[in-house]
Amino acid sequence: MLSITMMFSWSLATAGKYIASMPIPIEWVRGDSATHSFINEQGRKILFNDGHKKAFQFFQIFAEPLDSGVLWVDTGLKSTCHLYDPDTQSGMWFWPSAAEKCTEFYNKARKLWQQKKHDKAIFYLGAAIHLVQDMCVPHHAACKIFGSHMDFEDWAESHKDHYKVTRGGIYDLALKPEEWIAENARLAKAFYPLVEDGARTGYHQAAEILLPQAQRTTAGFLLQFYNQL
Numbered sequence: 001m002l003s004i005t006m007m008f009s010w011s012l013a014t015a016g017k018y019i020a021s022m023p024i025p026i027e028w029v030r031g032d033s034a035t036h037s038f039i040n041e042q043g044r045k046i047l048f049n050d051g052h053k054k055a056f057q058f059f060q061i062f063a064e065p066l067d068s069g070v071l072w073v074d075t076g077l078k079s080t081c082h083l084y085d086p087d088t089q090s091g092m093w094f095w096p097s098a099a100e101k102c103t104e105f106y107n108k109a110r111k112l113w114q115q116k117k118h119d120k121a122i123f124y125l126g127a128a129i130h131l132v133q134d135m136c137v138p139h140h141a142a143c144k145i146f147g148s149h150m151d152f153e154d155w156a157e158s159h160k161d162h163y164k165v166t167r168g169g170i171y172d173l174a175l176k177p178e179e180w181i182a183e184n185a186r187l188a189k190a191f192y193p194l195v196e197d198g199a200r201t202g203y204h205q206a207a208e209i210l211l212p213q214a215q216r217t218t219a220g221f222l223l224q225f226y227n228q229l
Contacts, residue, residue: 037067038160043059044059062122072126085141100178108124109121109124131181132180136187138206142192165216170213171219187210194206
């Protein structure tokens with residue numbers, strides 16, 4: 001017979017997965033999703049400048065569904081699954097972690113591509129790559145969603161043009177989607193003490209490393225998907 005604790009844990013986990021999959025109106029999209037579209041664009045530029053011209057052309061064609069997926073996954077309660085602590089290898093409470101969701105979206109994208117549903121496939125790739133980018137936010141890697149979290153993301157959105165990179169993609173960081181999540185989270189979590197108290201100096205010190213990391217790993221993640229088609 002199941003104990004009350006086990007039943008409660010199972011109920012929370014099930015509810016978390018259900019709520020995370022609920023369709024939420026697009027009006028609920030957080031403003032910082034503009035940063036993700038910016039990172040996608042920079043990722044494509046990096047592919048071009050690094051000599052991956054065919055991959056660049058491919059993702060130029062599919063730029064719209066890629067950005068649509070990036071926006072969709074940031075709506076409503078789906079954002080509860082955008083966390084991954086590299087030390088505990090888990091997300092927040094009983095919600096699926098960013099590593100789990102990234103793998104789910106990536107595999108769905110590949111399956112849809114094989115079914116010739118190309119726009120929908122790239123849409124889910126956008127959802128997966130959003131999570132890779134989110135792991136370059138220290139709060140997401142420390143599983144700290146309150147405090148300076150939204151302030152840092154708003155600041156990064158306002159200052160993102162100062163941290164553009166256009167070459168030097170990171171292409172050999174990992175082989176599996178969940179490993180891309182873990183590697184970016186490992187780097188970002190180390191910067192959490194700098195951004196925890198909301199100091200702008202700390203924001204800059206974190207952003208000058210982590211925003212380029214997000215752009216360069218976006219190029220790498222895109223190229224990995226392209227090479228597996």
